Amino acid sequence: MHCATCVATVSRSVSSVKGVVDVNVNLASGEAKVSLSNAKLKDVVEAIRKAGYDVLTQRATLKVSLNPEEVERLREEIEEMPGVVKAIVNVDGVVYVEFNPLSTNAEAIREALEKEGYKVSVLAGEEEVPEVLASRRELRGYLYALAVGVAFTPLTLIFQYTGLTFLALLFSLPVQLYSGLRFHLGAWRAFKNKTTNMDTLVSLASNVGWLYSLYSFLIGGPTFFDSISLLITFVLAGKTLEAYLKAKSTNEIAGLLSVKAHVLREGREVEVDSSKLEVGDVVVVRAGETIPADGVVEEGMGEVEEAIFTGEVRPSRKVKGSPVIAGSTLVSGALKVYVTRAKNRTYLAQVVQALREAQNAKFPIQKLVDRVSQVFVPAIISIAVVAFLVWKLVMGVPTYEAVLFSVAVLAGACPCPLGLATPMAVLTSVNKLAKKGIVVRDGDAMEKLNQAKVFIFDKTGTLTKGEFKVTKVTVDEETLNAVANLEGYSSHPIAKAISKLAKRKLKVENFSDFPGEGVFGVVEGKSVIVGKKDFVLRNCEGSGEESILVCVDGKVVGGIVVEDELREDAVTTIRQLVKQGKEVYVATGDPDPKLDLGVKVFSGLSPDEKVDLVRKMRKKGLTVFVGDGVNDAQAIREADVGIAVSSGTDIAKYAGDVIVPSVYSILELERMGRRTVKKIKENLAWAFAYNSVLVAIASGLFYPALYLPPEYSALAMSLNSISVVTWSLVS
Structure with missing residues (x-):
């Protein structure tokens, strides 16, 4: 900020955020003090950035041990912490936090999470790729736990089947207490936070089964230490394979950083x-x-x-x-x-x-999944209790058999596939697109793109190659040289083409650039204006027919004609969109665009007028604006989906939810958007159906014709998550 207008603009932008009680912007210190009531700091920062200003923030990367169904809850918890602007939580437990360094820091966030029962580590140092490091740690942790399970479970089985029950009890302890520790700790964390998760079910199943077996052993009754050891080992085997598949997908692109x-x-x-x-x-x-x-x-x-x-x-x-x-x-x-x-x-x-950032997409269908996930585990625990009571009190089976039915229900159901359905589908899609040069910044854009009704294309550098050539000049050589020197101070593609005509270097002073209109400067003592016809005629005497006019010392002295070649894929892309029933328009600052694409062209528009056009079209429905990412930044931000067509290597400077290498890439982006939505629906349908059938079988509904004991119920549960991850990876 550098003036009182800046202070007023920032104050107005912050005040427009719902929940802001008071705002005080200090020009001298550059600080803004904001009082909030039921508002998020993230919304305040976004409002300031949308106004064209930035906010000083810092970023930290954390690794948090959690289950897929806890991702959304963890994100909400972090974003509610004082000073936190934004949190991105991926299914592999890698958390990217943006925060206000004047209010908090990475260690304070870590300590707050640990108080909630999470196991957290700060991934520091530029030399580490967070995704690779986190997946390696997760996989290694599962492998260690699985190794203990694989080593002691067979011995537990042997001693159980040979009647050496005491030895079976002893050899089941490492599996129950070490291999199953991550599930017990996860269940305890969920209990402290007054919620439930997949760990709750596994821990309950193993503890109920093991403690009942211990009690039964002490009174001389039947035991099943072997089943509980197999249960934990099978769950770990499934989680290990799931972690491997997730790491393979997550690190597909990120792994190239190392x-x-x-x-x-x-x-x-x-x-x-x-x-x-x-x-x-x-x-x-x-x-x-x-x-x-x-x-x-x-x-x-x-x-x-x-x-x-x-x-x-x-x-x-x-x-x-x-x-x-x-x-x-x-x-x-x-x-x-x-x-x-x-x-x-x-x-x-x-x-x-x-x-x-794209992986954190929140598709509308996920809201239903979140609501289901909240009641999923309590519902399964209720079913397990009912199964025990029915088999014990109604069917009259021995207590240990009723416990086995109950444990099988707990071990067979899992909310993890519900939590994996959306992020895995989005992750694989954005990775596939990245391999084709399409960079998705906002995962939600993939769904919105297919729902969009209106597409607005910029012309220069978007539909055309942006390689202008001067085809006609109606000014003398001396004036042309002055114009070329003046245009050399502008970054506009047309200015660059004209600047190449300079024969010798001239002194240019008081240069001013009027975006979307033209330029002004004093060249060797003469006032020169070059720009769009309307712009020049508003400021000078005379007339001209060319689309670009030249004015020297207040009089029009001639003009320049430039032409730009249409991209080969522009016509194909627009025809395909029209064929799909989309409304397609072209918005250009060129007063005489000379385009024959079969769609309506809005010509002679300034950047602000392009923004107004986007606002008008949004009343018709979801609107997409496609531009070059720099000159069209305002219109791109205003649209429901902003797409930047760019061949530059510094994507940070481009506005847009998606950056594509060519206009034709939009059709591929559409296709992948449809694929993503389809995969999410298929994953969710499978997860719901699989859990329903498995719980019915585990509870003994089809007994004795069809039944799964606890250990095989746990194995089947693990395959549910694996199938969701695998299906997401399939093209």
């Missing part, structure tokens, strides 16, 4: 992790290897597959001076690459950060 690099140090090749590379390093890349950082080819020649950047599977030829992107693969040849961007500044690192 690859082996052969860097030249003092004339020798040294193998290091790509996270340790610095700008200025020279790395050697051979055929079949992944390029470890963004850079420029210093020596060599080769074919590089850059689908993650361009969306093209066909390799491109790289020679000395060619740029290369981290995460792309050298198909053939050998290169020496000078590193220009490393660690979290590479294009790949920006893509991974976008994917992390």
Whole structure:
């Protein structure tokens, strides 16, 4: 902020947030004190950023041990903490927290979570890829617990079947107390937080079965220590396989952030992790290897597959001076690459950060799932109690048999597949899109895109290549040189084309850029205005027919005509959208666009007028705006779904829920959006049906024709989660 207007703008933006009681913005310190009542800090920060300002925040990455069905609850808990702006919680337990450093810090957040019973660690250091580190720890933890189960369960079985019950009891203890510890701790945490989860069911099943067996052993009755050990071991086997499959999917893109690099140090090749590379390093890349950082080819020649950047599977030829992107693969040849961007500044690192945020998509159907998950475990516990009472009191079976039915119900049901259904479907879709150069920042955009009724396309750089050529000039050579020098101060594509006509360098003073209109400056003492016809005629005397007019010292002296070539895929994309029944429009600042696409064209629009057009179209239904991500930033943010078409490598500077390499990619984005919604519905239908059938069988509804004892009920339960994860990965 630099003036009183800024203070007023920020104050007005913050005050517009529902729940803000009072706001005091200090221009001198740059601080804003906000009093909230039933409002979130996240909404305040978003309001400030939408107004065009930013907020000083810090980020931290945590690893939290939790179950998939607890993801949404944990996110809400963190975002309710003082000073927390936003939390992204992934199904693998990796949590990305954005917070106000003046109010809190990573350690305070960790301590608050640990008080709630969560096991938390702070993933610090740029050299670690959080997803890879977290999945490795989770998998290792499951493997250790499973190893103990695999070692002691067979011995428990042998002693149980040979009548050595006391030894069966002793050898079941490591499984019950060590292998099952993560479930018992998770159940205790849920109990402290007055909720329930998958750990509650597994812990209840194993503890009820084991404690009853202990009691029965002491009075000389039948025991089933073997069944309880098998139950825990089977659950761990399923969770281990599930963790492996989740890690494989999660790390598909993120894993490329940490690859082996052969860097030249003092004339020798040294193998290091790509996270340790610095700008200025020279790395050697051979055929079949992944390029470890963004850079420029210093020596060599080769074919590089850059689908993650361009969306093209066909390799491109790289020679000395060619740029290369981290995460792309050298198909053939050998290169020496000078590193220009490393660690979290590479294009790949920006893509991974976008994917992390996209995974937190909240599809409408998930609201129903969240409500079901809240009552799922209490309902299963109730069914287990009813099963015990019916078999014991109505059917008259022995107590130990009634306990087995009850334990089988507890072990056979699991809310995890419900929690995995949406995030796994979204995760696999955004990863597949990223491999084609399509970067999804907001996962919700995939669903909204298919519901959209209106598509608005910018012209320059979106439908056209943005490679302007000057085709006609009606000013003298001296004036043209002045105009070219003036346009050299502008970043607009048309200005760049005109600036190439400069013959010699001239002195330019008092340059002013009027976005969407034109430019002004004093060139060698003469006042020069170049811009759209209407803009120039409002400020100068005279007339002209060209779309771009030139004014010198207040008089129109001629004009310039430029043309831009239409992208090959623009016509195909627009025709497909029209065929789908979408309303398609073109919005351009060009007063004479000369487009023949069969759709209505709004020409001569300023950036603000494009925003107004988006607002008008949103009254018709969900509206998508497709632009270049920089010049159309305001319109893109205003739309329900903003798509930026860009071939740049610094995606952080582009506005948009999605960034695509070409207009045609929108059709692929639509297809993947439909796939995602379909997968979510299929996953949920399967999870509900599977749990219903399994609980019915485990409770003895079809006994004796069909029945699952507790250990096999637990195994079947584990397969439920695995099937959801696996189906999400299938194309």
